[in-house]
Amino acid sequence: MKNTTVIIGAGISGLLVARELASRNARLVVLEKSRGVGGRMSTKRVGSAVFDQGAQFFTVRDEHLEARIACWERKGVVARWAGKENGEERWIARPSMTGLAKTLAQNLPIKLQSQVQAVRWHDCGCWEVDVAGGELVRGERLVLSSPVPQSLALLEASGVELPAEVRSALAAIDYHPCLALLVTLDGPSAVDDGGEKITTGPFRWVADNVRKGIAQNVPAAVTFHVNRADSEKYYGWEEEELFARLEPAMKPWLGDAKVVARKLHRWRYSEPRTTYPAPCVWLPKYRLGFCGDAFGGARVEGAAISGLALAREIVGDFATP
Numbered sequence: 250m251k252n253t254t255v256i257i258g259a260g261i262s263g264l265l266v267a268r269e270l271a272s273r274n275a276r277l278v279v280l281e282k283s284r285g286v287g288g289r290m291s292t293k294r295v296g297s298a299v300f301d302q303g304a305q306f307f308t309v310r311d312e313h314l315e316a317r318i319a320c321w322e323r324k325g326v327v328a329r330w331a332g333k334e335n336g337e338e339r340w341i342a343r344p345s346m347t348g349l350a351k352t353l354a355q356n357l358p359i360k361l362q363s364q365v366q367a368v369r370w371h372d373c374g375c376w377e378v379d380v381a382g383g384e385l386v387r388g389e390r391l392v393l394s395s396p397v398p399q400s401l402a403l404l405e406a407s408g409v410e411l412p413a414e415v416r417s418a419l420a421a422i423d424y425h426p427c428l429a430l431l432v433t434l435d436g437p438s439a440v441d442d443g444g445e446k447i448t449t450g451p452f453r454w455v456a457d458n459v460r461k462g463i464a465q466n467v468p469a470a471v472t473f474h475v476n477r478a479d480s481e482k483y484y485g486w487e488e489e490e491l492f493a494r495l496e497p498a499m500k501p502w503l504g505d506a507k508v509v510a511r512k513l514h515r516w517r518y519s520e521p522r523t524t525y526p527a528p529c530v531w532l533p534k535y536r537l538g539f540c541g542d543a544f545g546g547a548r549v550e551g552a553a554i555s556g557l558a559l560a561r562e563i564v565g566d567f568a569t570p
């Protein structure tokens with residue numbers, strides 16, 4: 250297929266690139282390794298309980314994004330959530346955080362369970378992308394929206410020589426890991442309606458997904474995020490061992506309820522420790538772009554801004570012979 254843009258990753262940044270290109274009738278394909286879209290705006294079912302296990306809410310400062318949010322609010326895709334974040338409105342997606350990605354993904358050519366294993370650049374101006382399972386995808390432009398170390402690892406064997414200053418700035422981007430502990434309770438939790446930031450002990454965040462309006466068939470479904478230092482420390486621990494160590498610290502938020510089911514999710518790339526000094530990277534020589542929260546800012550909003558910025562670069566490239 251001529252003049253196709255291949256987008257790796259269906260998180261918020263990759264989906265916004267895809268939406269913008271699709272609105273101009275551009276040819277594209279999105280390759281996503283997971284079974285669903287959303288990336289770190291992820292919702293997980295454990296038994297009959299549902300949890301937001303990655304991003305919990307987002308804030309919006311960018312005026313262009315504000316206009317989109319207002320439109321999504323009218324359509325019921327996002328809603329205001331209880332509490333404020335440093336005086337700013339907290340937004341959540343509906344019915345859960347992954348709902349925004351699902352809406353953005355509608356009618357887009359997305360191939361799920363398609364893990365990209367290698368990419369190759371040919372001097373004729375074409376990218377070849379190897380997908381696990383043997384599929385070969387070709388395109389004239391390539392977008393990498395995965396966390397930067399994963400994107401660089403993919404490029405390593407591709408014969409692409411990035412400009413030295415871009416290469417070294419990208420290579421310097423590393424991410425905090427985050428452990429997410431998901432617990433279902435046999436009674437109501439003692440968590441505030443809007444979730445709670447925690448500054449002491451092993452956790453940095455707790456939210457009850459029943460109070461958030463996501464989980465319905467259980468008395469309480471609580472997401473705990475372990476703080477940065479303890480996520481590093483316990484990252485490689487077995488699930489059983491980890492819960493044995495951390496469950497006692499959950500007590501203040503469990504009320505009189507008992508844990509009846511539990512699940513661990515390890516986020517290797519949770520949030521970038523440092524970000525790139527521009528909202529995206531576009532290299533016209535290779536028609537190669539990078540986007541994501543490592544560019545626009547280490548939150549949902551930053552990832553969205555980055556995807557929109559890269560889409561503008563690519564649209565500009567349509568005019569280039």
Ligand SMILES: Cc1cc2nc3c(=O)[nH]c(=O)nc-3n(C[C@H](O)[C@H](O)[C@H](O)COP(=O)(O)OP(=O)(O)OC[C@H]3O[C@@H](n4cnc5c(N)ncnc54)[C@H](O)[C@@H]3O)c2cc1C
Pocket residue numbers: 257258259260261262263280281282283286287288289290302303304305306307308363364365366394395396399427429474516518519520540541542543546547548549550552
């Ligand atoms: C635990 C946690 C809590 C957070 N809390 C908040 C919060 O409260 N508020 C907030 O604003 N932000 C929060 N964030 C950050 C926010 O989730 C991210 O900034 C944002 O979702 C990043 O979007 P993205 O598109 O850049 O990347 P991602 O969402 O990571 O999307 C990248 C996609 O690429 C896919 N991919 C990777 N490699 C390949 C491959 N080889 N082939 C195919 N597909 C591939 C991945 O599966 C993924 O779907 C949190 C993140 C985590 C992990």
